[in-house]
Amino acid sequence: MDLKAHSVPAFFSALDGVFRGVHYNADAEGLVVVVDNDNDPLHDSRHDEPGTDSGICRYCRIRKTIQRARNQLKPRRGLPPLRVAIGVAFPAIEAWYLVGVEKVGETAWKAGLPTGCLPRTRLKELVYGTGRPSLELETKCAKQEARRLMSMMTALESAFPVGFGLMAQEMRSWIA
Amino acid sequence: MIESIQFTNFKALRQTRLPLAPFTLLLGPNGSGKSSVLQALCAIAGIVNNSPDNQLNRTSLLSVSAENRNEAVELRLTLRLKSQPIIATFQWERSRPPVCSLQHDNGKEIHGELSDLARNWLGRMQVFSLDYCAIAQPVPVNAEAGLQANGRGLSAVLDDLKDNHPEKWESLLKEMRQWLPEYDYILFDKPSPGQKAIALRTKTGRHRIPAEDLSQGTLIALALLTLNYLPSPPSLVGLEEIDRGLHPRLLRNLQDALYRLSYPDNSGASRPPIQVIATTHSPYLLDLYCEHPEEVVLAEKKGLEVEMKQLAQIDHFEDIIGESPLSEVWYSGVLGGVSVKP
Ligand SMILES: [Zn+2]
Numbered sequence: 453m454d455l456k457a458h459s460v461p462a463f464f465s466a467l468d469g470v471f472r473g474v475h476y477n478a479d480a481e482g483l484v485v486v487v488d489n490d491n492d493p494l495h496d497s498r499h500d501e502p503g504t505d506s507g508i509c510r511y512c513r514i515r516k517t518i519q520r521a522r523n524q525l526k527p528r529r530g531l532p533p534l535r536v537a538i539g540v541a542f543p544a545i546e547a548w549y550l551v552g553v554e555k556v557g558e559t560a561w562k563a564g565l566p567t568g569c570l571p572r573t574r575l576k577e578l579v580y581g582t583g584r585p586s587l588e589l590e591t592k593c594a595k596q597e598a599r600r601l602m603s604m605m606t607a608l609e610s611a612f613p614v615g616f617g618l619m620a621q622e623m624r625s626w627i628a
Numbered sequence: 629m630i631e632s633i634q635f636t637n638f639k640a641l642r643q644t645r646l647p648l649a650p651f652t653l654l655l656g657p658n659g660s661g662k663s664s665v666l667q668a669l670c671a672i673a674g675i676v677n678n679s680p681d682n683q684l685n686r687t688s689l690l691s692v693s694a695e696n697r698n699e700a701v702e703l704r705l706t707l708r709l710k711s712q713p714i715i716a717t718f719q720w721e722r723s724r725p726p727v728c729s730l731q732h733d734n735g736k737e738i739h740g741e742l743s744d745l746a747r748n749w750l751g752r753m754q755v756f757s758l759d760y761c762a763i764a765q766p767v768p769v770n771a772e773a774g775l776q777a778n779g780r781g782l783s784a785v786l787d788d789l790k791d792n793h794p795e796k797w798e799s800l801l802k803e804m805r806q807w808l809p810e811y812d813y814i815l816f817d818k819p820s821p822g823q824k825a826i827a828l829r830t831k832t833g834r835h836r837i838p839a840e841d842l843s844q845g846t847l848i849a850l851a852l853l854t855l856n857y858l859p860s861p862p863s864l865v866g867l868e869e870i871d872r873g874l875h876p877r878l879l880r881n882l883q884d885a886l887y888r889l890s891y892p893d894n895s896g897a898s899r900p901p902i903q904v905i906a907t908t909h910s911p912y913l914l915d916l917y918c919e920h921p922e923e924v925v926l927a928e929k930k931g932l933e934v935e936m937k938q939l940a941q942i943d944h945f946e947d948i949i950g951e952s953p954l955s956e957v958w959y960s961g962v963l964g965g966v967s968v969k970p
Contacts, residue, residue: 455960466960469952473962476944521950 453480463487467514471521475534482535482626484619485514488544491572494562495540495614511540511618535626539619541612546575548612549597552604554578557611629903630864634704637691639664646936649923650890654907654936655914655958656927657967661934662907666755666866668703669905670777672718675726676751686720693932698722707746714738714746748863755866756855760847760873764839766825769818775858779851783826783839787816789857796857803856807849807881811837814850826850844873853881855902856888864903865889871910883916911955918954921945926958926965939963 455470457463467485474483487510495511498504507513518536528534541548542558543565550556556570564570576583579593601608609617630648635641640661646654654662671689673679689701701720706713713733720726730738730746738746755777762778773788775781789797805812813829817838827838828846839847852874855865870886871879888895889902908914917924921939928935939945939954942963949957957963 453961455962456966457956457960462956462959466952466956468950469948469954469957470960470962472944472948472950473957473960476948477962524950525947 453477460487460490464513464517467517468521471518471534471536472525475522475525475528478528478531480534481532482537482623484537484539484623485518486539486541486545486619487514489540489542489615491543491565494542494558495618511538511614514538514540535622537619537622537626540615542615543572544575545594546579548601548608548616549579549593550575551601551608551611558614629708629901631706631708633665633668633706634702635661635664635668636702636704637694637699638668638689638701638703639691641665641934642691642693642932644934644936646925647938647941648903648905648925649938650901651886651904651923652906653913653917653924654905654927655909655924656934656936656965657929660927660929660965661936662927663868665905666757666868666907669753669864669866670755671726672703672705672716672728672750673753673755675718675728676747686722686726689720705750707749709742709745709749712742714742716746716750750863752861752863753866754862754864755868756851757868758848758851758872760844763847763851764825764842766817766819766823766839769822769824771824773859775851775854779847782851782854783816783824785854785858786814786826787824788859789854790814790816793857793859796859800854800857803853803885804850805831807853807878808846811846845875845878848873849878849881853885856885861899861902863900864905867904867906869908870906871908871913876910876912879910879913879916883913911959914958915953915955918949926963928964929967935964937964 453474457466471483474480489510492508492510495509499509499512515538522533542561547556547561561570565572573583576585580589585593605620609620629650632648633646635644635646640659641664644661646665654665656662686701690697690699691701703718705716707716708714715731715733717729717731718726730743732738756775756779757777758779760779762776762780763782765780767781767784771781771784773781773784775785786800789800801814804814808828810831811828812831815827815829815836817825817827819825819838825839827836828842829836852870870882874882886904886906888897890904892899892901914924921942924939925936926939928937942948948963958965
């Protein structure tokens with residue numbers, strides 16, 4: 453299924469319904485959710501400890517929304533529970549495309565974003581050569597970079613251990 | 629009212645069943661047959677009324693995806709009039725004028741009073757694809773008071789209401805002031821000898837704004853709210869892209885006005901209900917119908933086929949719409965009714 457949201461606020465408001473819809477889709481085995489992190493704090497394993505308030509971390513928000521929806525739904529008839537993998541691109545999906553091109557990962561972005569020495573606006577310029585890429589160009593680059601990154605999974609995972617790493621770990625467990 | 633339409637090789641609808649309610653909002657990607665539905669209603673009214681300009685020919689109606697050029701083009705309507713089920717079938721065969729047959733649900737042909745009733749009902753269906761230029765266009769002073777498909781003739785309809793139906797005219801003005809609070813009265817202009825057009829009076833300063841200077845949304849809103857006051861009301865109205873040109877804040881007024889057409893009892897009106905089929909792409913409008921999933925139909929392209937299903941028919945619909953707005957869940961594509969990459 454080709455699922456979309458038109459903005460980050462729309463993504464969060466649709467997520468509960470999207471998970472519910474996929475849960476009841478007998479053809480679906482798993483749901484992969486990927487969102488840009490933008491300027492929110494990046495997920496941290498400390499958020500996993502019980503009672504830790506992680507209200508603004510996007511990873512935790514997604515996980516919580518899905519958990520809550522899952523608890524409210526009837527189990528899938530004759531099917532295993534829907535698997536869910538969450539990817540959060542820090543600060544945006546274009547940062548993943550630069551693996552193998554620029555030596556910039558989550559740690560660098562985390563340090564560079566607030567000080568302004570690694571501005572978010574540079575991302576689009578670097579990837580698309582323009583700050584106003586067309587949808588067509590964005591799609592073309594996404595496909596091209598996805599193909600290129602297939603052979604660079606280890607590098608991608610070590611540059612983005614949280615946002616990409618957790619998703620990759622989860623998806624590997626589906627195959628195992 | 630029409631309970632369902634079965635389309636066979638009709639335009640974009642090769643083999644599709646459309647379920648209908650007294651009010652139906654139809655959503656779907658471009659090319660999913662929403663306009664074909666409204667064209668079907670026009671074609672049927674044309675056949676029943678024997679009006680040559682509305683009688684489309686078989687070649688133009690035959691679905692491009694029909695298996696061969698000799699395939700039947702057919703519309704099969706399940707109607708319920710005065711609690712009686714009626715099957716109305718319209719067929720376009722080669723080198724013959726289109727034929728209409730009316731049957732009881734047991735297959736027996738219908739004659740007499742019930743047949744007249746059905747034909748009269750089907751002949752009074754009207755489809756609108758409102759165009760602000762046409763709405764603003766002057767009409768001859770002696771023009772008949774009727775609203776054309778593009779909205780032309782609105783000034784004649786309003787003038788007739790003012791002169792001959794003062795109660796309706798007053799109610800319409802009252803409703804117009806709610807929809808368009810910057811205006812307080814509808815005036816009539818003579819832009820050239822023998823012609824009349826509407827103008828609106830501003831509440832502040834009482835300026836006269838001629839139709840040609842009114843905004844697109846104002847003209848469309850005026851035509852839409854007039855639907856409730858037509859002196860000879862249609863049996864069904866089809867409305868193409870109903871939100872076009874309207875400010876999102878007007879959509880709630882629009883919903884009220886459309887509900888008054890299809891559920892006149894709710895507002896204390898004593899006229900017969902007017903069935904409504906409206907197409908839209910507006911997520912805001914869709915959200916207004918989240919409590920009535922039986923009133924929303926999603927059209928979805930599946931290869932060459934189009935499937936049309938009510939939200940209420942989606943398995944576990946109530947469970948799926950948990951805390952998310954219906955519009956966002958629809959936009960995501962998880963319900964269908966959005967364009968999907970081949
Ligand atoms: Zn977190």
